[in-house]
Amino acid sequence: MKAIVYERTGDPSVLELVDRPVPEPAAGEVLVRVAVSGVNPTDWKARRSFPLPVGWQIPGQDGAGVVEAVGTGVDRKLIGERVWIWEAAWQRPWGTSAEYTLVPVRQVVRLGDASFDLGASLGIPFLTAHRCLTAGELLPDSLRPGALADHIVLVQGGAGAVGNAAIQLARWADATVVTTVSSAEKAQLAAAAGASFVINYREQDVVEEVRKIAPDGVHTIVEVSPSRNAATDVQVLRHGGAVCVYADDEPEVGIPIRPLMMVNARWQFVLVYTEPTAAKAHAVRDVAAAAEQGGIRVGVDAGLPLHHHPLAETAAAHQAVENSTVGKVLITTSET
Incomplete structure (x- = not known):
C-alpha cells in the first residue's frame, strides 16, 4: 500500500511517500481502506514536535473509507461498511x-x-x-434538535473549521448563534454555515453588537483566541455562562477575575x-446523528470550502493548514 510516513519531526519535507505491506487487524481492530483523510492543525503540530510512538508515524487523525477486514472479537458484519474515523493516530502510528x-x-462510526x-471532516473539528457546546453549567450533556433552544451561543472566529462546526452543531440543536469574523468573505462563510448574526470585529464593536442581541449575555462562548478576546468575553457572558477555549493563540492568558467571579x-x-470518556461518547454519537440527519454539511454552501490534495502531495496539504487556509483540507488517499 501507499502511505505517508515520517521518521523524524520537522517541517513538511520530513513526509515521505512509501510502500508498506497492508497490515492485518489485531484483536479489537478493523482495517479500513481509506478514501479521504482530513488534515487538522494538530497534524502539523504533532509532525513538528511530538515524540514518535514507534520510530515512525503515518499522520492523520480523521478519515473516511470502507472496512476491509476485522480482528478477532469484532463483528464481521462491519466488513464492507462505509465509516468515518476519529483519532486514528492518537498515541498510535497508524494515521x-x-x-x-x-x-x-x-x-x-x-x-x-x-x-x-x-466523513473525513467530522472528527477533530466537530x-x-x-465539547464546547456541552461543557458549561447552562448547557446540556448531549446535543439533539431542540437541546439548545432558548440558548444564545457566541462563536469567536466562525470561518475556521471548529468555528464552522460549532455553528452547524449549535444550529442543528436550535440555538441562536452569534459569530465574529474578520472580513466580508468570512462573513459570507459564517452565514452559509447557519449563523443567526455575524459581526465583523474589525469594523464593529463586538460587545455592543452582542448586547443588542443578548441583553442578558450569551450562555456560552466557543473561543479560538483567548488572549485577544478575554476582555470581550467577560462583558458578554451571562450569569453562569462558560467560555470554552479550544485553541492556544498565546502560551498564557490573563483574565479579569472579579468580573468573572461576580x-x-x-x-x-x-x-x-x-476529554472525559462519557463526554467523548456523547460527542461521537451526536455528531453521527447530526450527519445522518443532514444537520452537518461541507463545501462552500456550508461555509466550509474544500481543498483536495492527492496522497503524494500530503506535504502541500500540511503546509496549507499550517498557513491557515480557510476551509477544510482533504487528502484523497485511494479510489474507494
Missing part, C-alpha cells in the same frame, strides 16, 4: 494518510450514504465543537483527545 489504516473498532468528504462564570479548556 489516515495512507491507502489503509488500522483503527480500534470503537473509533470507526458508520457513515451511511454521506460523502467520504463529509468533536471539539461538541457572574459565577466558567473558563473551560478543551482538548478533544483527553
